[in-house]
Amino acid sequence: MISVLINGICGQMGRAVYAAIQAQSGAFSAVAGVDPFDCSASYSCPVYKSLDEVQEKADVIIDFSVPATTPDILRYALEQKIPVVIGTTGLGERELKLIRSASDAIPVFQTGNMSLGVNLQLELVQLAAATLGGNFDVEIIETHHRKKVDSPSGTALMLANAIASISPEDEEFVFGRHEKNKRRSDREIGIHSVRGGTVVGEHQVQFIGNDEIIEVSHRAFSKAVFAQGALRAAKFLVAKESGLYNMKNVVTEHDAASRLFSLDEQAAVIIRSFAKEDAFASRVFDVIAEHGVFVDMIACSEPDEQSLSIGFSLNESSLSEALNAINELTRNGYGYTIRTRGDLTKLTLEGTGMALQHGVASQLFSTLRKENIHIWLITTSETRIEFCVDTVHAVRAADAIRQRFSIG
Ligand SMILES: NC(=O)c1ccc[n+]([C@@H]2O[C@H](COP(=O)([O-])OP(=O)(O)OC[C@H]3O[C@@H](n4cnc5c(N)ncnc54)[C@H](O)[C@@H]3O)[C@@H](O)[C@H]2O)c1
Structure with a gap:
């Protein structure tokens, strides 16, 4: 049984992680939550306003909150010598540097997308790009709910970067084509955002050639996929030595040596x-x-x-x-x-x-x-x-x- 401390427990992801833990109560337990917002009535575990108030011992911390909290979480995890899974996005260089340094002493898992499917999609688009070479044009279309304020999504950029990283040429990212009155070049990756309704997240990567299109798509139907990914990351992390890990390590763990x-x-x-x-x-x-x-x-x-x-x-x-x-x-x-x-x-x-x-x-x-x-x-x-x-x-x-x- 892996005991989890959920940081940001009152947020949408915190709730999804708690629900995923309840659904797998034989394997995980939520020992406590932390959130400045008062939502303790919704949970059967104690919810504290700050990490320093936490009494319970946890095997791992799962964090979906705000980047400003990252230094505190790392300090707490280092003091308690427990692994930490960081799902919070929008981290700056300062937070990433602290994460790298903490990972010298404890296991730290950090990714901008906890979905196993998206992480597999990252592998698949690299395979497609390497196989198809420069003969196919790449266009990425991401769709999210109407409340999302940033665009393109961080995941669309992760996909574009994954493709660009294996290209022998420098790729240019082109965000939308409004008022771009010129032909598409060979070396560009088009990135387009669609917003509406309640779509949790959809990423479609098109490889467009002469007379054929290959698509590698991922659709998330609920935040549960990210919560499931976080639990899988937590299970992976508790058995690991200090180091910095991401979803690629989880996806490929079992066939590193098969x-x-x-x-x-x-x-x-x-x-x-x-x-x-x-x-x-x-x-x-x-x-x-x-x-x-x-x-x-x-x-x-x-x-x-x-x-x-x-x-x-x-x-x-x-x-x-x-x-x-x-x-x-x-x-x-x-x-x-x-x-x-x-x-x-x-x-x-x-x-x-x-x-x-x-x-x-x-x-x-x-x-x-x-x-x-x-x-x-x-x-x-x-x-x-x-x-x-x-x-x-x-x-x-x-x-x-x-x-x-x-x-x-
Ligand atoms: N990595 C992924 O796969 C993935 C998936 C979904 C969301 N996210 C990210 O997770 C984060 C949270 O997303 P959300 O949709 O739950 O947002 P949300 O706004 O619903 O929840 C954030 C919660 O963090 C709490 N919080 C603020 N300051 C805190 C502090 N100092 N200590 C503890 N809790 C604090 C807030 O009160 C709130 O309840 C965002 O950065 C989001 O982009 C990542």
Whole structure:
């Protein structure tokens, strides 16, 4: 059971968070609320005028209030050493700086849009923009209720920024086209606002090409989606170490590392050349290729004045042929030392969310360090980490990694 302190409990979002907690009363409980407005009659938990009056201990704070409160919330969270979820928007550089600094000591979650759907939409529009390239024109249309005063919405800007961030060119944001009597350029993202009725929030991103349109849309039907997102963020945060997190971390958490494969009968070769010799690395792989040997993972150190190290893995059955090949370098006058290691298992940790999360390699290293398991060779790409361990330790290594990353 996660106990929550709701800051801004009398507001629309505070009410929605309280209602979401009541609906999931087995998993969450609202221990107290804070709001200068008096609405205590509507709640079964105590409602205080300020954080300093709060008596109850909470596991996490959820804040939907006003930016002026951010410094107080962070001070309180730091004093109490509890994580904080900040949903309040309109934060300035001062508040964002305080958030970054507090996240050195406690887990802090901050996003301008708590909806999981919108955060997935951010991923999808980047995928669409990367796939479609510059051949499609991008137009964003956002619709909100008649009481909304600011435009465009912060989310429309988040969507435009997400698309612009992966474009090789500088994109120009064009807000509406009233009195713009010129043709659309290739490098613009059009952003348009519609206001009316009770629409909670609608964001439509159009990729318009010749004879076809692709749309990535999100519609929120109630504030409950933001409250649900805040609870999901709170659940994510209470299990985390200090740091700054956002919805992307939540969306991608489970697939940061989702599969683990193992391959036995591997060997590693580590060669250290004596002199700085730019051609050495290419000569090593030339002779190996000439002998028809397949190599797998390759790691190479930056050459310094004295030496250069090259490591690679290969199937154990090819080891003697690879060593014969490398011997040819001695005959050609190259000086080097060579170390080999057999009886290795290659483990491959894979997850599509790895590209979006930092710290996966650090978690892997610390897991194996706790088990006293040595990594012989390691290479990484955006979505996989491959490494060799002694086969005698491979099952223990795999079990520890599966447990660390909750891989079934
Ligand atoms: N991140 C998201 O997904 C998301 C979604 C919806 C709203 N929001 C943001 O959340 C914030 C609140 O939205 P809302 O619709 O509930 O607004 P609201 O005006 O209905 O509620 C704000 C509440 O904060 C209270 N408040 C003011 N000063 C306070 C203080 N010092 N301490 C505690 N409470 C205080 C007010 O009395 C009010 O009850 C806004 O910034 C809004 O833009 C974010």
